Amino acid sequence: xxxSESAINEIMFALxxxxxxxxxxxxxxxxxxxxxxxEATEEIGAERWERTIDRIAHRNGHRPRTLSTTAGxxxxxxxxxxxxxxxPEVLEPRRRIDQAMHAVVMEAYVNGVSTRGVDKLxxxxxxxxxxxxxxxxxxxxxLDERVxxxxxxxxxxxxxxxxxxxxxxxxxRDDALGQVVSRAVVVATGITSEGSREILGVDIGDSEDAxxxxxxxxxxxxxxLSGVRLVISDAHEGLKKAITTCFSGSSWQRCRVHFIRNxxxxxxxxxxxxxxxxxxxxxxxxxxxQVRARWDEVADMLTGRFPKAAELMNDANTDxxxxxxxxxxxxxxxxxxxPLERLNKEIKRRTNVIGIFPNDRAAIRLIGAVLxxxxxxxxxxxxxxxxxxxxxLAAMCDTTNQPQLEG
Numbered sequence: 307x308x309x310s311e312s313a314i315n316e317i318m319f320a321l322x323x324x325x326x327x328x329x330x331x332x333x334x335x336x337x338x339x340x341x342x343x344x345e346a347t348e349e350i351g352a353e354r355w356e357r358t359i360d361r362i363a364h365r366n367g368h369r370p371r372t373l374s375t376t377a378g379x380x381x382x383x384x385x386x387x388x389x390x391x392x393x394p395e396v397l398e399p400r401r402r403i404d405q406a407m408h409a410v411v412m413e414a415y416v417n418g419v420s421t422r423g424v425d426k427l428x429x430x431x432x433x434x435x436x437x438x439x440x441x442x443x444x445x446x447x448x449l450d451e452r453v454x455x456x457x458x459x460x461x462x463x464x465x466x467x468x469x470x471x472x473x474x475x476x477x478x479r480d481d482a483l484g485q486v487v488s489r490a491v492v493v494a495t496g497i498t499s500e501g502s503r504e505i506l507g508v509d510i511g512d513s514e515d516a517x518x519x520x521x522x523x524x525x526x527x528x529x530x531l532s533g534v535r536l537v538i539s540d541a542h543e544g545l546k547k548a549i550t551t552c553f554s555g556s557s558w559q560r561c562r563v564h565f566i567r568n569x570x571x572x573x574x575x576x577x578x579x580x581x582x583x584x585x586x587x588x589x590x591x592x593x594x595x596q597v598r599a600r601w602d603e604v605a606d607m608l609t610g611r612f613p614k615a616a617e618l619m620n621d622a623n624t625d626x627x628x629x630x631x632x633x634x635x636x637x638x639x640x641x642x643x644x645p646l647e648r649l650n651k652e653i654k655r656r657t658n659v660i661g662i663f664p665n666d667r668a669a670i671r672l673i674g675a676v677l678x679x680x681x682x683x684x685x686x687x688x689x690x691x692x693x694x695x696x697x698x699l700a701a702m703c704d705t706t707n708q709p710q711l712e713g
Contacts, residue, residue, distance in 0.1 A: 331380065334380055338373065343385065349392055363387040363390055366388040367385075368385055369383070370382070370384075450667070453670065456677070457507060462530025463530075464500065468534075472650060476663060478662070478668075478669055489666060491510050492510075494523075503645075505684070509670075514544055516544035520551055538640055539558070541625070559625070563643065564642075566582065587600060588604060593634075601627060660672065
């Protein structure tokens with residue numbers, strides 16, 4: 307790699323004028339930035355302003371990225387492309403998560419949760435178990451500040467017509483009770499009016515009852531969440547009540563994946579494949595009228611042999627088919643909670659490494675770091691829904707909101 311003239315000049319200036327404490331950090335920052343720019347050039351197939359037949363994209367500014375190293379925090383700039391996404395291989399995309407795991411394990415150790423499993427995990431991370439409490443506090447404070455800034459950022463910069471809600475569970479040590487308890491971690495994601503995805507919020511509590519969900523949803527609205535047209539979730543009673551309370555005027559989409567599980571629970575195992583295939587056939591159709599007609603056909607087919615299943619389908623008709631009131635190009639992405647389910651799997655993959663968190667704060671620290679990194683990756687990825695399809699949604703909403711003329 308050949309350094310640019312500007313980079314060489316900066317290094318020479320640092321050598322001549324930098325103090326010893328900061329010189330290594332500056333040199334590291336210069337070198338790392340040049341590596342990032344070189345990798346971006348290779349990815350694009352051309353230097354800045356260069357015209358080549360191999361060019362696949364153009365640079366479109368930078369986004370900031372702080373990299374914590376033993377030389378100090380490096381303030382780097384990651385190039386943005388006008389098409390596709392780019393993240394340099396020289397950076398570790400999960401570094402913040404690794405720091406969070408480090409902090410959680412160390413806090414557990416310092417606070418006396420020194421089990422054989424924790425010791426093994428500490429050794430696997432390459433961390434000296436003799437780390438001081440002050441060092442743990444420093445690491446935790448820095449991470450907590452970043453996670454808090456992410457969790458409390460404003461949501462008023464755009465509308466979010468689609469909102470997904472779900473919960474997962476982690477084990478946390480409760481010192482007051484002297485035992486390990488299960489805590490509900492609730493997560494919200496949204497689709498912006500421009501078609502991009504964002505992680506809206508995360509919280510942790512004793513349970514996911516209506517009171518907890520209402521407090522969580524109200525906190526999102528207080529941060530500026532608006533323009534919600536459809537909320538996608540499972541049929542948890544507490545969650546349904548919270549959605550009705552906080553999103554009056556919005557539609558609710560009952561996750562079809564959760565629904566089919568409930569439906570098949572009322573079907574003998576020998577018949578489950580047949581019923582599942584019939585149910586899936588509903589969602590292979592192309593128009594709202596066809597979907598609703600096929601739903602009724604399947605419900606009628608089940609009435610004679612499986613009346614409880616047919617009753618469930620009749621009761622859930624409106625909720626499971628709420629997606630049909632929206633652009634058909636969005637159906638596959640809004641008729642279930644699958645996008646959030648995949649995010650929950652990533653959360654579980656990370657939290658399973660820890661096993662038992664020493665307290666709620668430690669759980670939010672790690673989970674918040676996971677979500678913050680995912681949020682940043684979504685920010686540089688291509689739109690989740692196209693501009694044209696979002697324009698169709700806006701037109702449908704405008705038509706829906708037009709006042710009725712009096713006769």
